[in-house]
Amino acid sequence: MFKAEIKSETLKGLVSIISTLIDEVKFTVNSDGMSLKAVDPAHVAMIELNIGAKAFESYSATETEIGVDLDKVKSVIKLAGPGETIIMEQDEGQGRLVFKIGNITRRMNLIDTSCMNDPKVPQLTLSANIGILVDQLQKGIRAAESISDHIALKADSEGFELSCEGDTDFASLRVEKAALESLKADSKVCSLYPLEYFSNLIKAIPSGTIVNIELDDDYPVKLVFKLANGESTVSYFLAPRIESD
Amino acid sequence: MFKAEIKSETLKGLVSIISTLIDEVKFTVNSDGMSLKAVDPAHVAMIELNIGAKAFESYSATETEIGVDLDKVKSVIKLAGPGETIIMEQDEGQGRLVFKIGNITRRMNLIDTSCMNDPKVPQLTLSANIGILVDQLQKGIRAAESISDHIALKADSEGFELSCEGDTDFASLRVEKAALESLKADSKVCSLYPLEYFSNLIKAIPSGTIVNIELDDDYPVKLVFKLANGESTVSYFLAPRIESD
Amino acid sequence: MFKAEIKSETLKGLVSIISTLIDEVKFTVNSDGMSLKAVDPAHVAMIELNIGAKAFESYSATETEIGVDLDKVKSVIKLAGPGETIIMEQDEGQGRLVFKIGNITRRMNLIDTSCMNDPKVPQLTLSANIGILVDQLQKGIRAAESISDHIALKADSEGFELSCEGDTDFASLRVEKAALESLKADSKVCSLYPLEYFSNLIKAIPSGTIVNIELDDDYPVKLVFKLANGESTVSYFLAPRIESD
Numbered sequence: 001m002f003k004a005e006i007k008s009e010t011l012k013g014l015v016s017i018i019s020t021l022i023d024e025v026k027f028t029v030n031s032d033g034m035s036l037k038a039v040d041p042a043h044v045a046m047i048e049l050n051i052g053a054k055a056f057e058s059y060s061a062t063e064t065e066i067g068v069d070l071d072k073v074k075s076v077i078k079l080a081g082p083g084e085t086i087i088m089e090q091d092e093g094q095g096r097l098v099f100k101i102g103n104i105t106r107r108m109n110l111i112d113t114s115c116m117n118d119p120k121v122p123q124l125t126l127s128a129n130i131g132i133l134v135d136q137l138q139k140g141i142r143a144a145e146s147i148s149d150h151i152a153l154k155a156d157s158e159g160f161e162l163s164c165e166g167d168t169d170f171a172s173l174r175v176e177k178a179a180l181e182s183l184k185a186d187s188k189v190c191s192l193y194p195l196e197y198f199s200n201l202i203k204a205i206p207s208g209t210i211v212n213i214e215l216d217d218d219y220p221v222k223l224v225f226k227l228a229n230g231e232s233t234v235s236y237f238l239a240p241r242i243e244s245d
Numbered sequence: 246m247f248k249a250e251i252k253s254e255t256l257k258g259l260v261s262i263i264s265t266l267i268d269e270v271k272f273t274v275n276s277d278g279m280s281l282k283a284v285d286p287a288h289v290a291m292i293e294l295n296i297g298a299k300a301f302e303s304y305s306a307t308e309t310e311i312g313v314d315l316d317k318v319k320s321v322i323k324l325a326g327p328g329e330t331i332i333m334e335q336d337e338g339q340g341r342l343v344f345k346i347g348n349i350t351r352r353m354n355l356i357d358t359s360c361m362n363d364p365k366v367p368q369l370t371l372s373a374n375i376g377i378l379v380d381q382l383q384k385g386i387r388a389a390e391s392i393s394d395h396i397a398l399k400a401d402s403e404g405f406e407l408s409c410e411g412d413t414d415f416a417s418l419r420v421e422k423a424a425l426e427s428l429k430a431d432s433k434v435c436s437l438y439p440l441e442y443f444s445n446l447i448k449a450i451p452s453g454t455i456v457n458i459e460l461d462d463d464y465p466v467k468l469v470f471k472l473a474n475g476e477s478t479v480s481y482f483l484a485p486r487i488e489s490d
Numbered sequence: 491m492f493k494a495e496i497k498s499e500t501l502k503g504l505v506s507i508i509s510t511l512i513d514e515v516k517f518t519v520n521s522d523g524m525s526l527k528a529v530d531p532a533h534v535a536m537i538e539l540n541i542g543a544k545a546f547e548s549y550s551a552t553e554t555e556i557g558v559d560l561d562k563v564k565s566v567i568k569l570a571g572p573g574e575t576i577i578m579e580q581d582e583g584q585g586r587l588v589f590k591i592g593n594i595t596r597r598m599n600l601i602d603t604s605c606m607n608d609p610k611v612p613q614l615t616l617s618a619n620i621g622i623l624v625d626q627l628q629k630g631i632r633a634a635e636s637i638s639d640h641i642a643l644k645a646d647s648e649g650f651e652l653s654c655e656g657d658t659d660f661a662s663l664r665v666e667k668a669a670l671e672s673l674k675a676d677s678k679v680c681s682l683y684p685l686e687y688f689s690n691l692i693k694a695i696p697s698g699t700i701v702n703i704e705l706d707d708d709y710p711v712k713l714v715f716k717l718a719n720g721e722s723t724v725s726y727f728l729a730p731r732i733e734s735d
Contacts, residue, residue: 079384105417109414113679174595350661
């Protein structure tokens with residue numbers, strides 16, 4: 001059983017993040033909230049999302065799984081005006097999810113989740129830890145676009161740097177320690193990541209959000225941030241590109 | 246002879262409605278105003294439009310016919326700033342229509358109307374009659390998009406419903422009697438219509454317009470509404486899709 | 491040596507004008523400012539641009555040449571927020587240009603200018619001289635679009651006219667002497683020009699700019715206007731289309 005009411009803006013924020021990675025997803029539902037673990041088809045990135053019951057206007061559920069196509073959910077969200085809420089209810093007998101927005105009813109078949117296994121979330125201990133406003137990262141990404149397919153993330157005890165180097169062009173954004181939310185980097189660390197994955201995620205994060213970056217040399221980067229007024233936590237892992245000599 | 250001055254917004258509203266159906270049109274002109282009857286190339290929908298002389302800032306005409314390409318008229322309307330008026334004058338000797346907007350002159354050859362016959366407007370007696378704000382219909386159409394090619398219009402003594410059903414998805418908008426402008430439906434009626442025609446028309450009607458829907462089982466639907474501050478009347482007929490068993 | 495700081499809006503205005511004609515350009519730099527002379531690949535139009543040192547927030551240079559790809563410069567300008575300034579510095583040793591916007595660094599290789607020769611600017615004495623607000627020209631161009639590939643510019647002692655004539659359509663904008671900034675035309679002059687070149691330039695000129703048009707029968711037209719708060723002067727020459735009988 002699953003029935004919940006959510007502000008359309010909150011649902012939109014959550015769906016925007018997940019759909020940077022994957023379209024068809026399985027939510028694991030219980031009385032405390034919903035969660036999701038997913039990797040992209042190329043196994044380059046992984047997302048782990050927990051949405052607490054308090055992220056909803058109202059929430060009541062027992063243990064269940066809900067498989068949905070996020071493109072359809074996006075089209076439902078567009079039907080809501082600013083400030084409107086969306087009621088979602090699982091129609092268990094017939095395997096459907098029903099959305100209600102004012103006098104609109106929108107029903108869709110659920111996706112079969114029997115073959116959708118949860119990926120294993122890596123346990124990583126990364127030496128550098130940077131807290132930064134997403135707006136800074138978004139500015140850096142705009143500068144990096146069309147220069148190279150990869151982006152370098154670097155940290156040292158003085159600050160954080162995002163840079164991109166091509167054959168004829170170079171772009172970087174340097175944020176000194178004083179302009180960061182937090183910084184812990186005993187030694188200098190640096191890794192290369194695929195720009196498109198990083199860029200799609202960063203652009204989908206709402207302005208004003210603080211992103212926590214865990215970084216090490218030639219290791220996956222782990223990005224952690226909150227959505228839904230702090231009631232939802234996202235952990236995002238992105239594999240490094242390791243340059244061979 | 247035909248010479249008239251019209252607010253650009255009024256002309257734009259009229260052209261937007263007609264061009265959902267057809268691009269090259271014949272207006273029948275006399276001293277009381279202009280009128281037009283047209284069917285789309287597939288003979289699925291028909292429009293009947295009457296524009297009273299009071300819809301114009303100034304109007305003077307004798308009996309004549311004017312054949313125009315609405316795409317060209319649209320490009321002329323775009324030249325007018327907000328609040329500007331457009332002067333239209335038939336240059337009878339040379340078969341041209343001349344538009345003047347401030348210090349701009351735009352002249353175009355008229356289309357030969359000798360082969361453009363007026364379609365016969367059907368006389369229908371339809372049992373249900375619904376008055377509804379177009380904004381409600383526009384909301385319902387947005388919900389229905391990409392679910393099916395057809396839309397069902399239904400009425401009963403309690404309210405009006407617009408719905409769309411596909412293989413895996415369903416969307417509906419239900420408006421109860423109290424939220425309608427008017428409702429007369431002794432029994433339950435329902436018909437299916439091609440979504441694209443219905444959608445194109447409804448989207449072109451200005452927000453705040455009341456649309457009168459005449460409806461019956463498996464009959465064409467007749468939509469009647471006013472434009473140009475009530476000085477123009479549109480009747481639109483759309484053929485049903487009758488499902489064979 | 492070249493180092494300068496410029497408001498992003500000023501740089502954008504200059505680049506928009508030049509890139510209507512050509513993408514890869516050579517600036518000739520000295521202590522007084524920068525200049526550029528270029529023709530388009532088809533040799534139909536020529537631009538001569540002088541940017542005085544006062545167009546910059548700060549400026550210091552010795553004689554040098556800088557070859558840049560304007561598409562890359564455009565992407566740099568997009569990184570600046572409203573009111574932000576852009577620092578440009580030539581990295582002489584390595585043939586690079588470095589841009590700094592806040593905490594962003596953007597570096598690009600310079601283009602080899604050894605094969606880019608300055609075109610010779612024609613010395614013309616044209617009989618008519620019209621001063622007109624660019625907004626009027628922009629309005630006239632919108633009316634002329636999709637009617638013909640050529641535009642006629644005409645002047646007489648009473649006013650200025652821009653017109654376009656196709657097989658079935660005609661558009662014109664007439665500006666009487668009183669609505670012009672200035673007018674000197676002893677006799678009637680008229681020439682045809684390629685609409686696309688004229689249109690691309692006129693659309694790129696900021697609203698409110700006064701354009702000085704020098705015109706004669708079947709001669710190139712010379713357009714002169716100021717940018718960068720009057721600290722930059724553009725001269726633009728466009729070859730006429732001479733109709734053969």
